[in-house]
Amino acid sequence: GIQVEQSPPDLILQEGANSTLRCNFSDSVNNLQWFHQNPWGQLINLFYIPSGTKQNGRLSATTVATERYSLLYISSSQTTDSGVYFCAVASVYGGATNKLIFGTGTLLAVQP
Amino acid sequence: EAGVTQFPSHSVIEKGQTVTLRCDPISGHDNLYWYRRVMGKEIKFLLHFVKESKQDESGMPNNRFLAERTGGTYSTLKVQPAELEDSGVYFCASSQDRVGYSYEQYFGPGTRLTVT
Numbered sequence: 001g002i003q004v005e006q007s008p009p010d011l012i013l014q015e016g017a018n019s020t021l022r023c024n025f026s027d028s029v030n031n032l033q034w035f036h037q038n039p040w041g042q043l044i045n046l047f048y049i050p051s052g053t054k055q056n057g058r059l060s061a062t063t064v065a066t067e068r069y070s071l072l073y074i075s076s077s078q079t080t081d082s083g084v085y086f087c088a089v090a091s092v093y094g095g096a097t098n099k100l101i102f103g104t105g106t107l108l109a110v111q112p
Numbered sequence: 113e114a115g116v117t118q119f120p121s122h123s124v125i126e127k128g129q130t131v132t133l134r135c136d137p138i139s140g141h142d143n144l145y146w147y148r149r150v151m152g153k154e155i156k157f158l159l160h161f162v163k164e165s166k167q168d169e170s171g172m173p174n175n176r177f178l179a180e181r182t183g184g185t186y187s188t189l190k191v192q193p194a195e196l197e198d199s200g201v202y203f204c205a206s207s208q209d210r211v212g213y214s215y216e217q218y219f220g221p222g223t224r225l226t227v228t
Contacts, residue, residue: 030215031214031215031216031217033216033217035219041201041222041224042221042222043203043219043221045216045218045219048215048216050215086154086155088155090215096162096167097160097167097168098143098207098215099157099160099168099171100145100147100205101157102147102154102155102156103154104153104154105154
């Protein structure tokens with residue numbers, strides 16, 4: 001099945017710094033989503049981005065489907081950005097289910 | 113428009129007991145998914161409903177787990193009997209199922225299950 005790798009596994013930032021999180025995947029996808037899991041365990045939808053570029057406030061994401069990777073950019077980080085960031089994909093060969101395969105996540109800690 | 117809701121938000125039960133989790137998808141979404149994250153590992157797919165039919169239940173770990181979606185609206189996930197390794201966060205997600213719409217899945221807040 002499709003493989004999803006995220007890097008780095010852990011990241012510590014000072015408040016105000018910028019960061020880039022990466023997601024590599026091993027096959028063609030029809031869905032790619034970025035999530036933020038907050039300290040209460042809730043999954044917050046950040047982007048639905050199987051291709052192209054999107055921006056939402058201090059966050060933006062780019063997916064280069066032909067090269068099988070996606071990047072999540074966080075600018076001017078704040079302590080509330082702390083948590084685990086997950087990338088999840090659905091393979092075009094996954095049948096009608098479109099089930100999401102999650103990466104292992106990037107644990108981000110933003111220090112004041 | 114209301115998002116995906118899950119109940120309860122947190123459940124603590126003893127090993128051997130039964131627990132039932134509930135998910136209400138976004139109105140009009142035919143696709144309903146269950147996922148879980150256990151022991152700090154990655155989030156994994158459990159099963160997928162299209163309306164009331166199970167499309168894919170390849171991720172269900174064993175026969176102690178039973179999912180239903182009567183009437184194609186809300187879904188329940190029953191764990192009977194619960195084991196220690198079932199502790200984790202159970203997520204529900206829903207998506208539309210119409211040609212021309214995106215495949216985006218919308219996740220609920222999750223149910224944190226603790227088995228002692």
